[in-house]
Amino acid sequence: MTLACRVIPCLDVAAGRVVKGVNFQNLREMGDPVELAARYYAQGADELTFLDVTATVDERATTYEVVRRTAEQVFIPLTVGGGVRSVDDVARLLSVGADKVGVNSAAIARPALIDEIADRFGAQVLVLSLDVTRSQATESGFAVTTHGGRVETALDALGWAREATERGAGELLVNSIDADGTKTGFDLELVGLMRELSSVPVIASGGAGAATDFPPAVHAGADAVLAASVFHSGQLTIGDVKRALAQDGITVRDVEAAA
Numbered sequence: 001m002t003l004a005c006r007v008i009p010c011l012d013v014a015a016g017r018v019v020k021g022v023n024f025q026n027l028r029e030m031g032d033p034v035e036l037a038a039r040y041y042a043q044g045a046d047e048l049t050f051l052d053v054t055a056t057v058d059e060r061a062t063t064y065e066v067v068r069r070t071a072e073q074v075f076i077p078l079t080v081g082g083g084v085r086s087v088d089d090v091a092r093l094l095s096v097g098a099d100k101v102g103v104n105s106a107a108i109a110r111p112a113l114i115d116e117i118a119d120r121f122g123a124q125v126l127v128l129s130l131d132v133t134r135s136q137a138t139e140s141g142f143a144v145t146t147h148g149g150r151v152e153t154a155l156d157a158l159g160w161a162r163e164a165t166e167r168g169a170g171e172l173l174v175n176s177i178d179a180d181g182t183k184t185g186f187d188l189e190l191v192g193l194m195r196e197l198s199s200v201p202v203i204a205s206g207g208a209g210a211a212t213d214f215p216p217a218v219h220a221g222a223d224a225v226l227a228a229s230v231f232h233s234g235q236l237t238i239g240d241v242k243r244a245l246a247q248d249g250i251t252v253r254d255v256e257a258a259a
Helices: 033-043 057-071 087-095 105-109 112-121 157-167 188-197 211-220 238-247
Strands: 006-014 017-022 025-031 048-052 078-081 100-103 126-134 142-146 151-156 171-176 202-205 224-227
Touching (some): 006 033, 006 202, 006 238, 017 033, 025 033, 033 048, 033 057, 048 057, 057 078, 057 087, 078 126, 087 100, 087 112, 105 112, 105 142, 112 126, 112 157, 126 157, 151 157, 157 188, 171 188, 188 202, 188 211, 202 211, 211 238, 224 238
Parallel strands (some): 006 048, 100 126, 126 171, 171 202, 202 224
Antiparallel strands (some): 006 017, 017 025, 126 142, 142 151
16 A cells, blocks of 8 residues: 655744745744644645744643643644654643654764664654755765754764664654745655665755645655645645645645645
8 A cells, every 4th residue: 555645834934933945044033833723634634743943941841731622622643853852842732732843963872862762662652853055074975963053063964863763762853954935846855865874764955935736846756745834925836736746646635625
């Protein structure tokens, strides 16, 4: 049976508001996360992803409240990431309504965190978020970054993805920093390389600018496609993307009902 490709709006949240920039820079406010989440749910989104892009201690309480309010009215899987440093953080996010939790910087600093989360909650709860940039300093030509894309590490993105899945990550959220917000299309080379090495689902993120950008990412190996600014601005709806995927022969859920 062919699994349906998932269409996932991403809400980058700072201080309780949705923000978006280009290449992770020059963030501008895009709206209320709960209102946007409800809009995308009504349009037929398969899942939602919240990323706390600042994740300071002061704003963490805001994120818990946003997740709780969203989960009360949106009944699709909700992934929350940003600032997750311990199994206790995961437990609290799950308690307020998250279905899955994304980890990035903390897992790079202490890879055993992946094992701990997977052992306690199961691989299906754990999404490894990779903010990837092209780099001549790594064997594959791709490096992972931390702190919301601001700090490039010496860690090879492909090697790290392989290690993380072996440790128990249940999905890979692969975001191209170079493509992020540019609306020039997904980094298909990066998606394809991740698909080749991964035994778990790959979510392609970064660069969507038109409905026609999504099918190539799926053909390159993505199991799900994620976007932010094209949805927040109203340039595209979930239905626009699902119809483009279906017209390209890709299986999607509820395409007829999607707005």
